Amino acid sequence: MASTDQGNCGWSSCSSYWRSCSLRFRICCSPRPTRWRSCRGNRRYGRQLKIPQLSPEAASDDGITRDFVSDALEARDIYAVTDALGRSRVFVALLATLISRSDEGLEQESEMSLAWIEHEGERILPVFTGVAELLEWNPQARPLRAETAEAIAAALAEGAMGVLVNPARAGFSITGAAARSLALGYRLYPAWQDPAIEMALERALEGEPVATAFLKEPGAEDGVDLVVVLVMVPDTEVAIRVMEKLSADPEVTVRLERGIDLAVLPVLEG
Template identity: 30%
Template sequence: MAHGTNDDNLTDSAGTPWAGRTLTAQPFPGDDGSADPALIAALATGDLVAITRAWAPTRAMVPIVAVLGDDGADLVASQGDKSADMALVTLVGDDEARVLPVFTSVEALQTWNPRARPVPVEAARAAQAAVVEECPRIVIDPAGAAVELPRPAVWAVAQGRDWLPPAQDPELLAGIAALVRAVPEVRAHRCEPDGEAGLVVVLGLPPGLDREQLRATTGRIGELLLTDQVVTERTESVRLAVRSV
């Protein structure tokens, strides 16, 4: 739409010109802020794979809140663009890692914090925000179901791919097998689950290796695993175990 000279001089309440701005369509037309029934059903199961799959295609509500202004006064959203500075909310988990809270509905968010403003986004964008904000995990409805998605699940949603626990991920297991085959001392190996998103790699080594040889072999494998992008993205932790074959 063409603008006249007078329109080009218009500004918002903060004095920023409207000229040159691009307005985008509402990404969720008709959204009444309620929760997705399939996601609610998945949350009730407690199955992280089912929950991640159900959450990935949904609209999520992320909370933003007013932060302190330059004068130290607590700013609220109603003050508008002139002074309010809004920030994405993150939490600190029991392990002191940052966690991004997301919500299935406006009601769930307001139950948690009635002062927070709900911002609707695609789940993938919420996951991408968690990665950018260095939040290893996402918690869905912290005042309700309080289901935490581990870092590998968050990364999977952010990248638009399906998530499986590490011990069930065929691409990951194939990659680990290729890495292990590069170390001739390893006669066999197997991968076992370690919690929801961790992995134990059990190495079959020949008997009779002395301590120095054992340390060199496991150190080499550990280095290969820790520097492999697929392994680091798709596991929360990797431990090595050794047995004689």
């Protein structure tokens, strides 16, 4: 059975095994845009990606940043910010773009389009928690109210890195797994504390000769999102099967940025 309780798994008494671990594998993740494109057509997530449209709620919106959103942004904690934005709405900026002009230059035709921020070949969608923040960034822009999930899903569908919240102020970027969590409507957790990954590990362990397993926070130098530790009689084939099941589980891959280290703590047979 998988567990995140390191005490039950004897982690503190097995630290020497960790250093001399006999098996260790890494599940690598593809770069952020490719992974998003591979997920957006999956009916399981049920999210239609589209540019936000005007909604009936827009007429009654006061355009003011919600207090709980301001508090989360001030704390600059990605988990607090995504939780707050998931319970709020945002505004995107529309700018008039010239599409035609008469030969004399007197008559012009323009259309409204989403404003983007581009840098070194990448682009990100600026979103705003209130109308004042939007106009501070560009007084010529027209605010369009959108559900947070719709705005971020539209940005990812266009191949953007994600969104930049209130760029005229401190700015807070939301990309990768954090952006996907908002677009797909699930709560963001640290990978080693994520209930969805815990359940995926349970599924991967079904029918496998593993005594127990747990998720562990990686070290800063590890370069992965989490470490999955299997306590078992060392067996390369078993470890590879578990790794392959995890790497094929969409509930896991959509939540990762850098990948997983899978390690084995050996136990004695019998």
